[in-house]
Amino acid sequence: MENEQFNLIKNIQITSNLIIKPIFQTMKECTDFILFGLKSIDTVTSSPEGLYDENSIFETMIGAPIDFDTQKQNYKDWLIRKGFEELIEGTKRSLSEAYFFIEGVEYVKKQLDEIVLSDLQEKMNSIRKKNFKKDLPKLLEKINKYSTSPLCWENQILTINKARNCIVHRKGIVTKHDINDKEDDNLIIKWAKFEIFYEYKNKEIAKRPIQVKLKNEIKEKSFKLGEKLKFDFKEFNEIVMTCFYFVLDLEEKIQEIEEQYLTRE
Numbered sequence: 001m002e003n004e005q006f007n008l009i010k011n012i013q014i015t016s017n018l019i020i021k022p023i024f025q026t027m028k029e030c031t032d033f034i035l036f037g038l039k040s041i042d043t044v045t046s047s048p049e050g051l052y053d054e055n056s057i058f059e060t061m062i063g064a065p066i067d068f069d070t071q072k073q074n075y076k077d078w079l080i081r082k083g084f085e086e087l088i089e090g091t092k093r094s095l096s097e098a099y100f101f102i103e104g105v106e107y108v109k110k111q112l113d114e115i116v117l118s119d120l121q122e123k124m125n126s127i128r129k130k131n132f133k134k135d136l137p138k139l140l141e142k143i144n145k146y147s148t149s150p151l152c153w154e155n156q157i158l159t160i161n162k163a164r165n166c167i168v169h170r171k172g173i174v175t176k177h178d179i180n181d182k183e184d185d186n187l188i189i190k191w192a193k194f195e196i197f198y199e200y201k202n203k204e205i206a207k208r209p210i211q212v213k214l215k216n217e218i219k220e221k222s223f224k225l226g227e228k229l230k231f232d233f234k235e236f237n238e239i240v241m242t243c244f245y246f247v248l249d250l251e252e253k254i255q256e257i258e259e260q261y262l263t264r265e
Helices: 002-011 016-043 067-110 117-131 138-143 152-171 232-264
Strands: 184-198 201-203 211-225
Touching: 016 067, 016 232, 067 117, 067 152, 067 232, 117 201, 138 152, 152 184, 152 232, 184 232, 211 232
Parallel strands: none
Antiparallel strands: 184 201, 184 211
């Protein structure tokens, strides 16, 4: 039965593509769309005309008119909100695929009798359905129970998720619900800025690269109670890359968990 269990684990294993694909698609769309939107709005010099239906004698105006500068800022805020929303959703999908594998392994391990394929399929479908109902912190908590070492950038991802919740649910205005710095009543958002450098004879240089390395600098922004969250494109792009490298590390951790089960005698 033990060997049969390992074969079943192999059949439900997660490939790198399934974990990486959601965040890779998301990071490309987020950065491309937001950059295009921000560049486009800077070229607009007047407010767009109201909605007009040629079959109607009335021009449709939704809500009270607002000035042009406010319209531009509202559009920029909308772009950033969509960016954070999609970014966290992509990160959650990657986490869900990883969690799906772990739950599948747990289920197979607990079976003492022969596993019927239809029962296994039903169980796996149930696990996948439950995944998408879990929030990001819950998915992280579950995966960390089985990870051989802490996930890199986890603390940064949790604060980015905080920013997403504040922007999506409270229009970016910090409330008591968002505070993660209880001492100063602040919401602190953290991320990593990644840079590639070349090393030659133990010195960082710009030319004659001998070895390419990646280094990072932890960055953060603090927002007070009642303050509105604001990020420029450069900061948002760094946040996107933080999520990407987080998922790369997640993939490595899942492979380590997989090897733990598949290499047991």
